[in-house]
Amino acid sequence: MQNVWINGASLPAIGQGTWYMGENPALRAQEIAALQAGLAAGLQVIDTAEMYADGEAERVVGEALQGRRDSAWLVSKVYPWNASEADITGACERSLQRLKTDYLDLYLLHWRGNIPLEETLRGMEKLVAQGKIRSWGVSNFDSDDMEELWAEEGGFSCATNQVLYHLASRGIEHTLLPLCQQRAMPVMAYCPLAQAGRLRQALFDNAQLLALARDKQISVAQLLLSWAIRHEGLIAIPKAGSVAHVQENAAALNITLSAEEIALLDQLFPAPQQRMPLDVV
Numbered sequence: 001m002q003n004v005w006i007n008g009a010s011l012p013a014i015g016q017g018t019w020y021m022g023e024n025p026a027l028r029a030q031e032i033a034a035l036q037a038g039l040a041a042g043l044q045v046i047d048t049a050e051m052y053a054d055g056e057a058e059r060v061v062g063e064a065l066q067g068r069r070d071s072a073w074l075v076s077k078v079y080p081w082n083a084s085e086a087d088i089t090g091a092c093e094r095s096l097q098r099l100k101t102d103y104l105d106l107y108l109l110h111w112r113g114n115i116p117l118e119e120t121l122r123g124m125e126k127l128v129a130q131g132k133i134r135s136w137g138v139s140n141f142d143s144d145d146m147e148e149l150w151a152e153e154g155g156f157s158c159a160t161n162q163v164l165y166h167l168a169s170r171g172i173e174h175t176l177l178p179l180c181q182q183r184a185m186p187v188m189a190y191c192p193l194a195q196a197g198r199l200r201q202a203l204f205d206n207a208q209l210l211a212l213a214r215d216k217q218i219s220v221a222q223l224l225l226s227w228a229i230r231h232e233g234l235i236a237i238p239k240a241g242s243v244a245h246v247q248e249n250a251a252a253l254n255i256t257l258s259a260e261e262i263a264l265l266d267q268l269f270p271a272p273q274q275r276m277p278l279d280v281v
């Protein structure tokens with residue numbers, strides 16, 4: 001099983017996303033059951049955000065974690081406009097309340113806004129000192145943003161950068177991922193199953209991917225996840241709204257692709273040959 005180290009914790013390289021959870025009350029019990037099944041299957045990292053369902057996704061996570069907070073490694077994210085030194089504490093406290101916990105394992109700046117990085121960084125460090133968060137990081141930062149952050153005093157405390165990455169969107173492989181690997185900073189891959197829409201369909205209906213998955217007796221989703229986590233220091237956080245999906249995703253932790261299989265995937269969905277702007281949703 002592949003593990004990734006973040007802030008001194010060794011974590012399974014697949015976690016659980018929560019975007020779109022908490023939007024439909026009829027699905028709530030199923031979402032809670034999925035998160036709990038994921039934890040039981042070893043998917044320790046749960047990723048959420050104050051943005052998701054306007055805080056309702058955090059409430060779903062909070063319910064799922066009742067009586068089992070210690071089995072999860074909990075990540076939430078702050079809106080850029082709440083990430084000033086003055087406002088970040090309140091935003092974090094509201095997240096903690098919805099999550100029914102007194103600490104986050106990781107708190108991320110959701111994307112870069114107008115507040116100077118230095119100020120957000122000071123706010124994050126204050127939250128660490130107060131024990132409200134155990135580490136902080138960023139999301140949707142391209143390589144130039146990372147260089148700016150690392151140039152700030154204390155910038156190297158950034159625990160991760162959460163960015164979009166899947167087989168049909170490999171831009172980070174050219175510059176950003178190698179840069180983070182050089183700095184020994186883990187990368188968290190969001191949308192590892194390509195979320196929804198045209199690209200996702202192109203992957204899930206691709207005849208060669210279907211054939212490769214069938215030969216390995218795995219699903220296309222498992223193929224995509226095992227492919228994403230082949231990188232050292234990369235953790236993927238698929239969102240699964242059912243116990244069946246989450247268990248399937250957890251099983252991908254134990255799937256290894258051969259060099260020939262990886263070469264075939266490279267042929268079908270080539271790695272970028274030049275620097276690409278960061279893909280976002």
Ligand code: NDP
Nearest residue numbers: 017018019139190191192193194195221238239240241245
């Ligand atoms: P994903 O790529 O994880 O795709 C989610 C979709 O895949 C859902 O429709 C889900 O369906 C389906 N799915 C899950 N497991 C399987 C499976 N085994 N077989 C077939 N389909 C499956 O997209 P997300 O956008 O959800 O990204 C993952 C997470 O990353 C988010 O939930 C969020 O936590 C984070 N994120 C962060 C962003 C950022 O800006 N920092 C931006 C976007 C996402 P079902 O629900 O029915 O299981």
